[in-house]
Amino acid sequence: MSVNLPLLAFNDVYRVSQRFVPQPGSPEEDVKPDAEIGVGQFGQLINTIRQEWKTQENGTQDGLVLFAGDVFSPSVESSVTRGSHMVPILNALKLDAACIGNHDFDFGYPHMTKLVGDTNFPWLLSNVVDTLTGTTPVPLHRFYVTERCGVRIGLVGLVEEDWIATIPSWPNNFAYRPMKEVGLELSRELRDPNGPHRVDIIIALTHSRVPNDIQLAKDLGAVKDRDTQNEQGVDLIIGGHDHIYYIGKGADSWEGYVGLRDRPGTRDDDGVRLIKSGTDFRDLSEATLELSPPNENAVRRRVITSLTGKHHYVTPASPTSPKLDKLVKNLLDSVTKTLHQPVCYTITPFDARSEIVRTQECALGNWAADVLLHAYDESLVEKNARVRFEKDGADGEGGKTLTEGADAVIICGGTLRGDSQYGPGIITLGDILEIFAFDDPVVCLEIDGKGIWDTLESALSKWPAQEGRFPIVAGLAVEWDHRKPPGQRIDSIHLTVQETEHNDDEYDPSAEVLYMEQPDGTRIEIKQARVKLGEEVKNVEGGRTYYVITRDYMAKGFDGFEALKDRHMIVDHEVGQSMSSIIRSFLLGSSFIFRMTQPAAEAHQDHLDHICSRTSNLLKRHRTLQCSPSQSIASSPSKAKYDLGQFVDSPGTSPMHPSFKNIVEAATAVKTEQVESSISSISTSGWGMLRRHVIEHDWVTIREALHVAKHEHMSDVDPCDGRKLRHQTIYDKTPPAATPRTGTPGLLVDPKRKAELKDLAPDVAIVAPQVDGRMRDIASDDGEQES
Ligand SMILES: [Zn+2]
Numbered sequence: 001m002s003v004n005l006p007l008l009a010f011n012d013v014y015r016v017s018q019r020f021v022p023q024p025g026s027p028e029e030d031v032k033p034d035a036e037i038g039v040g041q042f043g044q045l046i047n048t049i050r051q052e053w054k055t056q057e058n059g060t061q062d063g064l065v066l067f068a069g070d071v072f073s074p075s076v077e078s079s080v081t082r083g084s085h086m087v088p089i090l091n092a093l094k095l096d097a098a099c100i101g102n103h104d105f106d107f108g109y110p111h112m113t114k115l116v117g118d119t120n121f122p123w124l125l126s127n128v129v130d131t132l133t134g135t136t137p138v139p140l141h142r143f144y145v146t147e148r149c150g151v152r153i154g155l156v157g158l159v160e161e162d163w164i165a166t167i168p169s170w171p172n173n174f175a176y177r178p179m180k181e182v183g184l185e186l187s188r189e190l191r192d193p194n195g196p197h198r199v200d201i202i203i204a205l206t207h208s209r210v211p212n213d214i215q216l217a218k219d220l221g222a223v224k225d226r227d228t229q230n231e232q233g234v235d236l237i238i239g240g241h242d243h244i245y246y247i248g249k250g251a252d253s254w255e256g257y258v259g260l261r262d263r264p265g266t267r268d269d270d271g272v273r274l275i276k277s278g279t280d281f282r283d284l285s286e287a288t289l290e291l292s293p294p295n296e297n298a299v300r301r302r303v304i305t306s307l308t309g310k311h312h313y314v315t316p317a318s319p320t321s322p323k324l325d326k327l328v329k330n331l332l333d334s335v336t337k338t339l340h341q342p343v344c345y346t347i348t349p350f351d352a353r354s355e356i357v358r359t360q361e362c363a364l365g366n367w368a369a370d371v372l373l374h375a376y377d378e379s380l381v382e383k384n385a386r387v388r389f390e391k392d393g394a395d396g397e398g399g400k401t402l403t404e405g406a407d408a409v410i411i412c413g414g415t416l417r418g419d420s421q422y423g424p425g426i427i428t429l430g431d432i433l434e435i436f437a438f439d440d441p442v443v444c445l446e447i448d449g450k451g452i453w454d455t456l457e458s459a460l461s462k463w464p465a466q467e468g469r470f471p472i473v474a475g476l477a478v479e480w481d482h483r484k485p486p487g488q489r490i491d492s493i494h495l496t497v498q499e500t501e502h503n504d505d506e507y508d509p510s511a512e513v514l515y516m517e518q519p520d521g522t523r524i525e526i527k528q529a530r531v532k533l534g535e536e537v538k539n540v541e542g543g544r545t546y547y548v549i550t551r552d553y554m555a556k557g558f559d560g561f562e563a564l565k566d567r568h569m570i571v572d573h574e575v576g577q578s579m580s581s582i583i584r585s586f587l588l589g590s591s592f593i594f595r596m597t598q599p600a601a602e603a604h605q606d607h608l609d610h611i612c613s614r615t616s617n618l619l620k621r622h623r624t625l626q627c628s629p630s631q632s633i634a635s636s637p638s639k640a641k642y643d644l645g646q647f648v649d650s651p652g653t654s655p656m657h658p659s660f661k662n663i664v665e666a667a668t669a670v671k672t673e674q675v676e677s678s679i680s681s682i683s684t685s686g687w688g689m690l691r692r693h694v695i696e697h698d699w700v701t702i703r704e705a706l707h708v709a710k711h712e713h714m715s716d717v718d719p720c721d722g723r724k725l726r727h728q729t730i731y732d733k734t735p736p737a738a739t740p741r742t743g744t745p746g747l748l749v750d751p752k753r754k755a756e757l758k759d760l761a762p763d764v765a766i767v768a769p770q771v772d773g774r775m776r777d778i779a780s781d782d783g784e785q786e787s
Pocket of ligand 1: 069070101102103207240241242574
């Protein structure tokens with residue numbers, strides 16, 4: 001007997017609510033300009049369709065709700081919750097199965113296991129093997145078999161290789177296997193008439209680009225005009241990753257579909273059975289698979305005889321689910337509450353005022369850019385190694401070394417929002433999101449020397465107007481002269497160099513010590529290495545190419561950045577992460593390193609056993625650096641000022657003392673902060689009581705912090721209670737009470753500020769963004785700057 005199997009499918013969902021933008025094909029409606037659509041409406045749409053499905057004796061319904069990956073990131077909320085808020089939403093949508101997507105790894109594999117582990121349906125990843133165990137990475141599944149309408153259905157999850165290389169946190173022990181090979185292998189296994197599964201059909205959920213999906217459909221016989229009865233393979237592909245709505249030409253009819261069949265990448269579609277369902281809780285695919293009667297003698301017991309469907313559009317007029325709306329509201333309340341949590345403490349202000357960030361080198365911009373410079377180190381290093389290997393099979397001459405990631409960051413003053421000064425003092429998560437408000441992804445592109453010159457000339461061309469394009473850079477030292485005409489203002493551009501490994505035996509005498517005097521005599525001492533010039537970036541076309549990190553917005557050529565447009569992308573907008581996420585990862589990783597290197601952490605030895613070897617090595621090194629002061633120092637608290645991170649009540653200068661070797665070394669890192677303040681309680685509290693976590697703002701430290709944030713569980717140091725969020729249910733009645741924001745901005749010597757610092761959890765990162773002269777306006781140096 002032939003049978004009709006109903007399906008619902010969607011993929012790539014990020015925003016729980018969004019402004020409604022009519023799409024071609026969506027129903028005509030009178031829409032207010034600020035009308036919104038949300039996941040409540042999307043959920044209601046699923047519920048309504050599902051209610052029409054028959055219920056089987058075991059309580060399951062005669063259909064499947066399938067998801068093809070990318071949900072936990074990126075979004076504004078995800079920057080706060082690291083994806084946890086999506087867990088109860090997905091659970092409320094009652095999915096039957098999902099395929100994992102690249103963005104689901106954005107917060108690292110360990111965190112992904114928590115997110116996936118708290119959902120109530122299986123996640124598939126069939127073509128990746130954890131070589132340590134020889135199985136699919138836990139808690140993902142190689143396949144899932146279920147029965148609907150009396151049909152045994154095998155579900156598999158296949159992902160393309162392209163995006164794996166772009167994931168900084170991809171574990172080394174995860175081996176990729178070709179989609180086709182695994183598809184055929186699983187077909188043999190699941191369809192085996194003598195095996196335990198004996199499925200009638202196989203549906204592949206994929207996270208892959210359209211051209212790869214089309215090729216895979218042909219390779220695996222998910223096609224219309226071919227007798228595939230005796231071919232191993234899959235019957236239908238439901239894909240994600242592209243955000244386009246695309247129905248392969250193997251569909252017999254599709255209501256509401258406006259075509260787009262001849263878009264780039266689909267030329268080879270000669271009748272594939274493929275469903276790609278747009279994006280973002282606004283597109284839902286409803287499909288009906290008409291299946292042939294079972295044929296016991298065929299490889300495929302049933303085949304699809306007709307594929308029909310409908311493109312559902314969520315519009316402002318779509319009915320909503322009050323229960324789901326309530327759940328979303330509760331979750332967003334929790335997110336708001338988390339925004340008040342401190343994520344770092346800054347010694348120098350986070351000065352995001354327009355007149356600063358849009359006209360001169362700014363400390364906050366430098367700080368952020370230095371972090372972004374290392375955002376994709378691990379994936380770039382891997383990519384480099386591969387490219388070089390492919391090119392010449394060995395280390396290329398003059399090529400990059402394996403420790404290098406991107407060469408430079410070029411963003412712009414307009415990137416920093418908020419238009420005010422934050423701190424000195426506590427910086428909350430909300431502040432970070434306010435300052436780094438843009439959620440377009442951070443990308444990495446390839447560009448030559450001329451491209452860099454053109455980009456920066458354009459960025460400097462509008463000075464002194466407070467244009468958003470004024471450059472913020474990392475990895476570069478630029479000498480420019482505002483007296484020169486626009487387009488010819490740059491004198492020179494050099495790469496800057498920093499140690500690629502911490503050298504524990506070397507003290508850098510070039511490090512400057514800056515003192516910030518406070519009105520009450522308290523001094524804040526901040527160390528900073530001078531910018532060291534590396535290779536010159538020549539204004540020539542071709543020649544050496546550089547990996548430059550920027551925002552997707554600028555890479556599209558907006559705001560005067562035409563020179564960045566149409567460059568070859570190393571990390572593109574599909575896989576890039578948002579600025580706020582990257583900065584948050586850095587602060588979390590940093591707090592993790594601090595916590596795990598404190599004496600109390602020794603008690604968690606079991607926890608340490610689970611961390612990856614690179615983390616374990618860097619923790620060892622940090623422990624040496626942070627080791628408790630020697631006996632002689634312990635008896636002399638006034639010398640505590642040598643230990644970065646110690647707050648002591650001994651105003652006055654003290655020269656470096658060679659006997660405090662480890663401590664001095666720790667303080668020599670670039671832009672390290674050394675802090676002295678008059679906290680009166682400390683003189684009696686003795687050593688170790690006020691050990692604080694001060695981030696050394698050098699490249700190695702940034703890399704390490706970003707590394708651990710991707711590879712280890714961050715829940716212990718995360719101010720957002722992800723577990724609580726993930727366990728909210730649609731029946732939750734009590735929204736968490738919002739806590740008022742504590743503390744007011746002010747100087748460090750402000751008594752309130754001091755108390756605030758004292759109460760701050762010790763592992764909250766202490767930072768001190770600095771201007772270091774990487775954007776040097778020669779005219780200002782000459783003292784000729786007009787007032
Ligand atoms: Zn994706």
